[in-house]
Amino acid sequence: MTAPHDIDLPTAGSTPAAAPNPSDTALAALRAEIDVLDDRLHELVMRRADVVARLAASGIKAGRQASPLRPGREAMILRRLLRRHAGPLPPGALVQLWREILAGSSAMQGGFSVAVYARGPEQARLAREHFGSQTPLRSHETAARALAAVANGEAQVAVLPLPEEAEAPEAAWWTGLDSPRLQVVARLPFWAPGGENVPEALAVTQGAADPSGADRTLLRLELADDRGRAQLAAALTAAGLPPRLLQLRRDGGVVRALAEVDGVVAADDPRLGSLPARALPLGGYAVPERGE
Numbered sequence: 151m152t153a154p155h156d157i158d159l160p161t162a163g164s165t166p167a168a169a170p171n172p173s174d175t176a177l178a179a180l181r182a183e184i185d186v187l188d189d190r191l192h193e194l195v196m197r198r199a200d201v202v203a204r205l206a207a208s209g210i211k212a213g214r215q216a217s218p219l220r221p222g223r224e225a226m227i228l229r230r231l232l233r234r235h236a237g238p239l240p241p242g243a244l245v246q247l248w249r250e251i252l253a254g255s256s257a258m259q260g261g262f263s264v265a266v267y268a269r270g271p272e273q274a275r276l277a278r279e280h281f282g283s284q285t286p287l288r289s290h291e292t293a294a295r296a297l298a299a300v301a302n303g304e305a306q307v308a309v310l311p312l313p314e315e316a317e318a319p320e321a322a323w324w325t326g327l328d329s330p331r332l333q334v335v336a337r338l339p340f341w342a343p344g345g346e347n348v349p350e351a352l353a354v355t356q357g358a359a360d361p362s363g364a365d366r367t368l369l370r371l372e373l374a375d376d377r378g379r380a381q382l383a384a385a386l387t388a389a390g391l392p393p394r395l396l397q398l399r400r401d402g403g404v405v406r407a408l409a410e411v412d413g414v415v416a417a418d419d420p421r422l423g424s425l426p427a428r429a430l431p432l433g434g435y436a437v438p439e440r441g442e
């Protein structure tokens with residue numbers, strides 16, 4: 151026998167429980183699916199961080215370079231992921247997710263901060279997006295000050311504007327870059343939608359970049375005589391270093407050129423010896439990815 155209070159009888163005037171709305175049920179089911187996937191993703195992100203911690207603790211990288219940053223390796227990771235990427239998530243969102251992960255990985259390996267000299271808010275934003283939302287970023291009044299912060303170990307990376315031919319002598323930071331101590335190691339942004347004129351910047355650290363498999367080098371050329379751009383381009387091409395870009399400056403009596411060439415060119419590369427100029431590699435970067 152059931153006790154009377156166990157029987158669920160509708161009482162006069164009460165309304166029956168509302169049937170669940172089918173769209174609410176569907177929403178709850180999809181959100182439950184998302185929760186399961188978020189847990190899995192989180193698990194993997196934590197496992198990845200454990201591997202980076204093991205890498206850092208092993209000391210394998212110790213002493214090789216002042217900064218934990220390996221832009222070439224990061225470029226290889228991002229290129230591989232972009233190649234396998236499919237589905238509706240925009241590639242820019244994929245890259246930004248990994249930029250946060252990679253920045254967090256660098257921070258885990260010791261102090262990691264960035265000195266920024268930006269000509270405008272867009273370049274400052276590039277630094278923030280590339281080095282993640284959590285990385286300490288400090289703005290400097292001049293490129294020289296941002297470089298000094300890296301040279302004295304206050305920061306691990308300087309983010310500086312891409313050189314422009316017509317800029318003032320004090321803005322042309324590359325003319326005095328203390329290479330090979332300080333070198334260009336990355337070009338920002340690594341990924342951007344194609345077909346747009348994107349603002350860009352260069353990153354400088356102590357020591358050289360690690361090659362990524364598709365790289366470019368910046369060469370500083372100091373010319374003994376004032377030869378023209380076409381002549382210099384021809385000499386570079388004849389040496390096996392056809393320039394993708396060539397900026398020429400005449401500051402006081404000194405003629406300097408900045409050339410961007412394909413591949414990784416070291417200071418002892420024999421091709422540099424045949425040039426009609428003193429040539430010094432200023433570092434280089436992984437060729438940035440520009441979307442369709």
Ligand SMILES: O=C(O)C(=O)C[C@]1(C(=O)O)C=C[C@@H](O)C=C1
Nearest residue numbers: 218219220221223224252255256
């Ligand atoms: O491969 C390394 O050297 C790492 O430190 C790991 C890692 C990563 O998280 O994948 C982190 C930072 C570097 O800039 C590159 C890669």
